[in-house]
Amino acid sequence: MPLLRINAIQRFCLHDGPGIRTVAFLQGCPLRCWWCHNPEARPATSPGAQEWDVRSLVDHVARDARFWKTSGGGVTVSGGEPLMQGQAVAVLLEGLGRLGHHRCIETAGHVPLQAVQRVSPHVDLWLWDLKSVDADRFRAGTGGDARLPLANLVWLLRQTATPVRVRVPIIAGFSDDDGAMAQLADTIAALPRPVFVELLPGHDLRKTARPTARSATVTTQRVAAAVQGMRARGLSLIGADA
Amino acid sequence: MKQLLRDIQDRLFGAADTVCLQRAALVTEAWQRHADEPAPLRRALALRHVLEHMTIDVTTNPIFAGNTSSAPRAWMLLPEHGLNVDAQVAIEHEDLRGFLNDKVPAPLRSYWIDLASPGGAGHLAVDLDLIVNRGLRSVLDQIDRHADAGDADQQTYRKAMRMAVDAVIAWSHRCADVAAATAQVCDDPVVARCHRRVAEACRHVPEHPARNLLEGLQAIALTHVAMALEGQRLSVSIGLPDRALACFAPEAAADPDAAADLVGAFLLRLAANSYLGKGSKTQAITIGGADHEGRDCCNAVTIAFLDAFDRVPVADPHLFLRWHDALHGPVRQRALAMLSRGRSMPLLVHDRPTVCGFVEAGVAPGDASDYCVIGCNELGIPGRLFDSAVSLGGAYNDLELLNRTLLQLPDPEAIGDMSALLAKLAPTYESQIRGGLSHREATQRQMAQTMPTPLTTSLMRDSAARGRDLMVAMPYRVPCIYTRGLANAANALAAIQHLVFTEMRVTLGQLIAAMHHNLDEPSIGRLLEAAPKWGNDDDGADRWATALVALRRQVLDKLAAEGLPRPVVCHVVRSLHHVDGARIGASLDGRHAGTPVGDSLGGITGTMRQGPTAMLASVLKLDAARDFAGGTNLNLTLPPGQAQPAILEALIEGFFGDGGQELQISVLDAAQLREAQRHPERFCDLVIRVAGLNARFVELSRIEQDELIARAVAAAGDLSTISILAS
Numbered sequence: 001m002p003l004l005r006i007n008a009i010q011r012f013c014l015h016d017g018p019g020i021r022t023v024a025f026l027q028g029c030p031l032r033c034w035w036c037h038n039p040e041a042r043p044a045t046s047p048g049a050q051e052w053d054v055r056s057l058v059d060h061v062a063r064d065a066r067f068w069k070t071s072g073g074g075v076t077v078s079g080g081e082p083l084m085q086g087q088a089v090a091v092l093l094e095g096l097g098r099l100g101h102h103r104c105i106e107t108a109g110h111v112p113l114q115a116v117q118r119v120s121p122h123v124d125l126w127l128w129d130l131k132s133v134d135a136d137r138f139r140a141g142t143g144g145d146a147r148l149p150l151a152n153l154v155w156l157l158r159q160t161a162t163p164v165r166v167r168v169p170i171i172a173g174f175s176d177d178d179g180a181m182a183q184l185a186d187t188i189a190a191l192p193r194p195v196f197v198e199l200l201p202g203h204d205l206r207k208t209a210r211p212t213a214r215s216a217t218v219t220t221q222r223v224a225a226a227v228q229g230m231r232a233r234g235l236s237l238i239g240a241d242a
Numbered sequence: 243m244k245q246l247l248r249d250i251q252d253r254l255f256g257a258a259d260t261v262c263l264q265r266a267a268l269v270t271e272a273w274q275r276h277a278d279e280p281a282p283l284r285r286a287l288a289l290r291h292v293l294e295h296m297t298i299d300v301t302t303n304p305i306f307a308g309n310t311s312s313a314p315r316a317w318m319l320l321p322e323h324g325l326n327v328d329a330q331v332a333i334e335h336e337d338l339r340g341f342l343n344d345k346v347p348a349p350l351r352s353y354w355i356d357l358a359s360p361g362g363a364g365h366l367a368v369d370l371d372l373i374v375n376r377g378l379r380s381v382l383d384q385i386d387r388h389a390d391a392g393d394a395d396q397q398t399y400r401k402a403m404r405m406a407v408d409a410v411i412a413w414s415h416r417c418a419d420v421a422a423a424t425a426q427v428c429d430d431p432v433v434a435r436c437h438r439r440v441a442e443a444c445r446h447v448p449e450h451p452a453r454n455l456l457e458g459l460q461a462i463a464l465t466h467v468a469m470a471l472e473g474q475r476l477s478v479s480i481g482l483p484d485r486a487l488a489c490f491a492p493e494a495a496a497d498p499d500a501a502a503d504l505v506g507a508f509l510l511r512l513a514a515n516s517y518l519g520k521g522s523k524t525q526a527i528t529i530g531g532a533d534h535e536g537r538d539c540c541n542a543v544t545i546a547f548l549d550a551f552d553r554v555p556v557a558d559p560h561l562f563l564r565w566h567d568a569l570h571g572p573v574r575q576r577a578l579a580m581l582s583r584g585r586s587m588p589l590l591v592h593d594r595p596t597v598c599g600f601v602e603a604g605v606a607p608g609d610a611s612d613y614c615v616i617g618c619n620e621l622g623i624p625g626r627l628f629d630s631a632v633s634l635g636g637a638y639n640d641l642e643l644l645n646r647t648l649l650q651l652p653d654p655e656a657i658g659d660m661s662a663l664l665a666k667l668a669p670t671y672e673s674q675i676r677g678g679l680s681h682r683e684a685t686q687r688q689m690a691q692t693m694p695t696p697l698t699t700s701l702m703r704d705s706a707a708r709g710r711d712l713m714v715a716m717p718y719r720v721p722c723i724y725t726r727g728l729a730n731a732a733n734a735l736a737a738i739q740h741l742v743f744t745e746m747r748v749t750l751g752q753l754i755a756a757m758h759h760n761l762d763e764p765s766i767g768r769l770l771e772a773a774p775k776w777g778n779d780d781d782g783a784d785r786w787a788t789a790l791v792a793l794r795r796q797v798l799d800k801l802a803a804e805g806l807p808r809p810v811v812c813h814v815v816r817s818l819h820h821v822d823g824a825r826i827g828a829s830l831d832g833r834h835a836g837t838p839v840g841d842s843l844g845g846i847t848g849t850m851r852q853g854p855t856a857m858l859a860s861v862l863k864l865d866a867a868r869d870f871a872g873g874t875n876l877n878l879t880l881p882p883g884q885a886q887p888a889i890l891e892a893l894i895e896g897f898f899g900d901g902g903q904e905l906q907i908s909v910l911d912a913a914q915l916r917e918a919q920r921h922p923e924r925f926c927d928l929v930i931r932v933a934g935l936n937a938r939f940v941e942l943s944r945i946e947q948d949e950l951i952a953r954a955v956a957a958a959g960d961l962s963t964i965s966i967l968a969s
Contacts, residue, residue, distance in 0.1 A: 012853035014884060020855065020892055063779055064855045066900055071892030 001053040002088035007041040007080055011064050017104035017125055019073025022061045026089070029081040030110050032143040033131070035171050035202055035216035041080040054088060058095045065101065074102025076127070083107050086115035093122035106167075109149030110142075116152045126164040127198075128153055132175055133187045141174045150187070157192040164195045165238065168226070171202040172215055176222040181229045189233040196238045197230055199223065243503045246432060250303050250510045251554060254314045255926060255938070259338065259519035261345040262311035265471060266319040268292045270353055273322070280395075282402035282694045282711070289406050289472045289697060293413035296471070298420040303514060304436040305507035306460055307417040307444055308467035314514040319346065321354040322693060323475040330817040331521035334935070336943040338521055359692045360685055364474045364524065365617040366712070367481035368701035369625030373465050374458045374486040377450040378407050384706035396709030399696065403706065406697035410468045411449045417464070418444035455490040455501060455543070459508040462486075465701065466525075470515055472697045477517065479526040479616045480559065481624035484544040494542035501542065502549035513556040523558050523816070523935040528614035530573055531564025531593050534607045540570035548576045551587050555927040557936040562615040563588035564596075565898055578887035584909040586931040589615075591873075592898040592905075596621060599871025599903075603720045603810050618816045618934030619904055620722070621873040625703040627718040636678030636809070639822045640790050641727035641829055641839055643670045644734055645757070648830070654751040660739050663750075664793060672797045675723065679806060682721055690714045721809040722872045725794075726822055728787055728813065729776045729840035733831030733849070735786035737773035753830055760828045760835050770832035777845020779856035784863050791869045812872030813843045816934040817946070841933035841949070842877035843870075848956045854878055858897045866903035875934045878907045879957040885909040906931050910954035915939065919947055 005027035013023045027049040029042045040046055052060070061075050068074045075096055082089050082105055093103045105119060106127040130149065132138045138146035157164060166188055170176050175184065188197060201223045202216035230237055272291035276284045299309040310318040319325065325346050332339040372381065385404045390397065418441045425437035439456060446453065447461035462483060469478045494501035516522050529544045551561045563577050577588050593611070600610035600623070609623055616622035622629075647663075647670045648654070657663050690713035699705050699712040708715040741747045747769055756766045774783035794811070802808045823838035831846070833839070840846045843864075844857045861876060878893070890907060897905060908931045918925035922940035930939050932946055939947065 010853075012855045012884075014889060020889065063859055066859075067855050067892055067896040070895040070899065071889065073892070 001055050002091050003051045003053055004057060004085055004088045004092060005045065005049050006052050006057070007038070007046065007049050009061065012067075013076065016076040016078060016106055017074065017127060018102070019071035020064065020067045021073045021076045021104070022064050022068075023076045023078050023106075024057070024061065024082075026077065026079040026082045026085055028084045029079055029108075030084065030144060031081065031108055033141060034214060035169075035174070038080075044084070054092045054095060057092060058099070061096075062099065062101065065099075068101060072102070074104065074124070076104040076106055078106040081108060081111065083109070083111040083115040083119065086111070086118045090119045090122055093119060097122055097124075109152045110144045111148075111152070113152055113155060116156060120156065120160055120162065123162055126156065126162060127167055128156075128164055129167045129169065130184065130188070131169055131171075132180060133183055134180065137174070137180065141171070154192060157195070165198050166191075166195045167198045167200055169200045169202055170218050170223060170226050172218045172222075174202075174216075176202075176218045176226070178225065178229075181226050185229045185233050185235065188230070188235055194236065197235050198238050199226055199230070243432075243500070246305070246436070247503060247506055247510070247554065250305070250507065253302055254510055254514055257314045257316075259341065260313055260316045261342065262313060262316035262318055263347070263350070264296055264312055265292050265310070266321045266346075266350055268295055269322060269473075270350055273357075274353075280398050281692055282399045282696050283405070285473070285694055286402040286405040286409070286696050289468070290409035292471050293409045293416075293468065298417050300417065300421045300424050300437060300440060303507065303511050304424075304433050304440065305504070306463050306511040307414075307421060307440050308460075308463040308511060310467055310470050310515045310517070315516045315519050317342070317519050318470065318515075318517050320473055320475055320517065321346075321350060322358055322473060323360065324358045325351055325354065328518065328521065329821050331518050333817045333820045334523075334932070334937065334943055334946055335521055335941060336945070338519070360689055364477050365479070365620055365622070366628035366698070367479045367614050367616050367622060367624040368465070368469070368698065369703050370462060370481045370483060370486035372625070372701060372703075373448055373461050374452050375489065377452075377461075378411055378448045378465075379450060381407050381700050381706070385700070388706045388709060391707070392709050399694070399699075399711065400706060400709045402694070402696035403700040406472065407700050410465065410697065413468065414444045414448060414464050418442075452490075455487060455493050456504060458487045458490055459483075459504065463508060463511050466512065467515055469695070469698045469701070470517065472695050473693065474695065474698060475517070477522060477524040477558075477617070478698070479524070479614065479622075480512075480528075481614050482528050482531070482539075482612065484529045484541060484547060485539055485612075487543045488539075488541050491541035491543050494546045498542065498545060498549065501546035502553060505543075505546045505550035506554040509550055509554050509556045509559060512559045520938075520941050523560075523937065524617045525559040526562055526615040526617060527559050528562045528564060528591070529588070530566075530569060531613075532566045532568060532611065534611035536566075536568065538566070538568045538570050540573045544570070544573055545576065548573065548580065548588065552576070552580050552585060555929050555938070557929045557938050560936040561588040562591055564593055565590050565894065566593040574891070575887070578890050581890055581907045582885050582887045582909065584882065584885075584911070586906075586908050586929055586936060589619075589931070590894060590898075590905045590907070591615060591621070592903050594898075595867035595901050595903045596871075598867040599810065600627075602868065603808070603871055605718055605720070609718070615873070617814070619814045619873040619875040619906075620812050621871070623718065625701065625717075627716060627720060628712075629720055629722045636675070636682045636721070637724035637726070638671075638674045638678065639727035639826065639839065640725060640731035641734065641831070641833075642822065642826050643667065643674055644731045645827060645829055646670055648754050649757065649827075651750075651754065654754050655749055657750055659743055660735070663735075663738065664789060668793055668797065671793055672800065675794070675797050676801060676806075678723060679721060679801070679809065686713045719807070721807050723809045723811045725811055725813050726815055726818060727826075727839045728790060728843065729846050730829060730831045730833060731790055732776040732783060732787035733773070733846065734829050735789070736775065736783035737770050737830050737832070739786070740773045740782065741769055757828045757830065761832065767832060770830060773832075775831075775845060775849040775851075777850040777857045777860045778852040779859040780852075784860045787860070788863055791864055795869065810871035811869060813870055813874040814872075814934055815841055815875050817932065819933060820945070838949070843874045844876050844878070847949075847953050850956070854880065854893060854957075855896070858893065858902065862897065862900050862902060866901060870903060874904050876902075876905055877931070877933070877953070878905055879953045880907070880909050881954065881958040882909055882911050908953070910950060910957065912951050912954035912958060915947065915951045915954055919944075919951075
């Protein structure tokens with residue numbers, strides 16, 4: 001059985017897919033978003049991380065199956081970047097699927113296409129974070145290449161019929177200006193098939209000891225502008241901020 | 243009507259705690275005058291004297307008659323059962339500590355000082371169908387039919403029952419006269435019409451069957467108040483009013499708004515009843531549920547009760563909803579909406595395990611499906627089964643028994659494993675339970691002999707045929723044991739297992755030495771804090787809760803084999819977690835001496851780190867139907883952002899679907915509660931659920947307010963996700 005490096009497992013999560021969910025936050029992320037609330041999950045290994053064999057993990061997370069059943073919930077694999085451990089994640093999702101459990105992946109998609117392809121047969125819902133499609137902005141904010149997640153998303157939408165929610169973090173000073181929001185909205189509107197869009201207004205967690213003094217918190221006016229921009233392009237918004 | 247309701251509410255909630263000496267003086271007079279009469283007759287004569295001479299107040303609440311005191315929420319003293327403020331009330335309302343010291347005349351106090359005895363069971367519900375649909379005249383007919391049956395004591399008891407019932411009927415007519423006279427001089431046409439309706443109703447009920455919803459509610463209110471005046475020291479619960487009033491469902495359905503207002507006025511009537519002023523907490527109302535064939539029993543009256551509780555911010559009475567698979571959709575949706583908005587009601591009881599528990603205790607399925615809540619969380623069957631409050635002597639605290647065992651170990655280091663420790667614990671449990679059951683029997687006999695309650699007895703099913711007090715003769719007699727402290731004891735055992743036998747960080751002797759020193763060694767405190775904790779769905783901790791329940795079950799099996807009655811067990815706290823905690827020394831769950839034990843069957847506040855689903859999963863490892871047939875209190879606290887109706891429904895269905903029994907959901911916002919502490923005048927309507935009681939938050943003592951804030955903070959912390967923006 002393959003092993004998964006897990007940063008944390010959280011029960012009763014209500015914001016990472018439908019219903020009551022158990023979220024496995026995987027260790028390791030290729031991006032370095034300055035607003036990240038969970039920087040300890042970035043390195044591929046960490047003293048706080050635990051290794052789980054997939055079978056044990058399936059048994060462990062399924063402890064909340066009674067509440068998944070009554071709420072339409074399930075498991076969400078998040079991170080870090082879950083697709084960095086695509087092989088083991090695929091086995092995990094396949095095992096959960098055999099038991100009839102609903103499976104979400106929350107990803108920024110900044111991985112080789114093969115990782116997406118490996119897990120995609122075993123995903124019931126993708127939560128795809130689209131932070132920016134502007135190359136310079138993306139690199140400055142995350143250290144990554146904006147083309148990679150977008151290309152992977154386009155592949156996913158073209159080659160599979162699995163539902164996808166595009167989640168757009170609106171981060172002060174990164175993606176909350178009119179230009180950035182318009183660019184994102186245009187890009188989403190031009191995707192190969194319609195997707196639901198979920199806006200995630202940036203905020204600072206007090207408990208986070210972020211090394212930078214920058215604040216991710218956006219104003220309600222900027223969130224309203226983002227909502228308006230998305231709606232103006234006929235996009236379907238979900239969530240409380242819609 | 244709505245303005246009138248608001249006026250009644252303002253008068254009620256604006257009233258300060260005072261004392262009404264009328265009942266105490268009248269009972270004392272009658273008691274002195276009839277000293278030679280047998281106890282049942284003496285008691286009935288005292289009730290008659292009270293009902294003949296008490297001030298009748300139809301103006302404070304012009305919609306329903308029936309008052310226990312001369313002013314709303316004025317304390318109705320029961321000197322025959324003592325004149326001290328209950329320890330729990332003093333905790334819940336610190337301003338009431340010593341409240342009676344300077345308010346009871348010395349002659350009254352000195353007369354009763356040696357005569358006061360236990361009694362006034364409360365924590366029961368009578369046969370509402372009899373009161374609403376057959377009327378007290380039918381009770382008199384039954385008494386007359388059996389008048390000469392049985393021995394002299396039974397005949398005397400029936401005579402007392404007859405006298406008490408007659409007195410209630412005469413009192414209702416007196417209420418009618420006062421209401422009619424008040425209507426004559428009332429300037430307000432709306433209020434005058436209310437008085438005339440009360441007059442008309444009270445001439446008819448409770449003597450005869452009710453003819454409409456108002457009369458049905460009036461019949462319930464009058465008999466309920468009369469039982470309190472008779473001397474039910476703790477509160478009587480209402481039972482299942484939506485079933486008794488089901489024949490008036492068409493009336494409620496025709497005008498749901500008016501029906502909800504009417505029930506709201508009824509709730510305010512009950513809220514004004516007062517044995518302990520704002521400290522009165524245990525009048526339960528139960529609605530919903532299924533009959534013995536699984537048919538949903540909800541009707542338009544059920545909805546009227548829910549809507550009334552939503553409109554009128556009463557804390558006592560408190561509302562329980564019986565949940566089951568086929569629960570009427572609108573009832574379900576209303577209940578979820580109320581809970582989601584933080585109303586803290588209805589409290590929920592699940593039919594399947596509860597009915598199973600009663601059937602296993604020997605109750606016929608048809609009767610078991612009529613169960614209701616009869617206090618904080620205790621369960622009974624209206625008119626047929628109750629046995630809770632009187633068993634207080636049979637209560638035990640798991641943590642206290644564990645501490646006692648540990649501190650008496652002659653050689654702790656000789657305990658080689660957890661099995662050896664549990665073997666030492668078993669005799670402690672047996673001794674406690676055996677003594678408790680024996681004490682309970684003796685107390686019940688004493689109460690029947692010295693302070694019988696013939697009126698309340700007459701409202702129990704087939705009581706005329708039995709001709710004996712409810713304390714010793716009911717259709718079902720199933721003793722009940724109270725337990726508390728299970729969460730603390732499980733945590734302490736989990737710590738011992740983890741630290742002594744698994745990781746071998748310390749010896750049992752070292753831990754016991756630390757108990758003697760109130761855990762003042764920081765390193766020990768840290769070890770105990772980090773040990774596994776009940777309520778996190780961690781089998782390493784949860785197995786000790788199930789082990790303690792299994793231990794108790796073994797003791798009960800042994801006693802049953804000896805021919806002793808097998809009790810049901812309830813886990814009910816109210817504020818006894820403070821009372822217990824004050825006398826229990828430091829314990830190996832990391833608790834310091836004198837601090838409260840757990841307030842719920844769930845985990846200890848601040849130690850549930852896996853969120854609510856894990857806590858519920860832990861509790862589901864207990865078999866509620868088998869091991870807590872007497873009822874449980876289980877707090878589930880959520881912050882507002884996590885309490886959408888659909889989420890609540892999923893939690894309820896998930897928990898109940900796998901055998902969960904009772905659930906009290908509180909949606910608490912710590913910031914709002916702190917604001918209410920600072921500005922109580924702005925939060926008069928904020929009613930919250932504490933451990934086993936509802937209360938207006940602003941009336942609670944600081945210690946209970948802070949406890950609720952801690953729960954709210956812990957619940958919000960438990961739910962904090964790592965981040966939605968983590969990727």
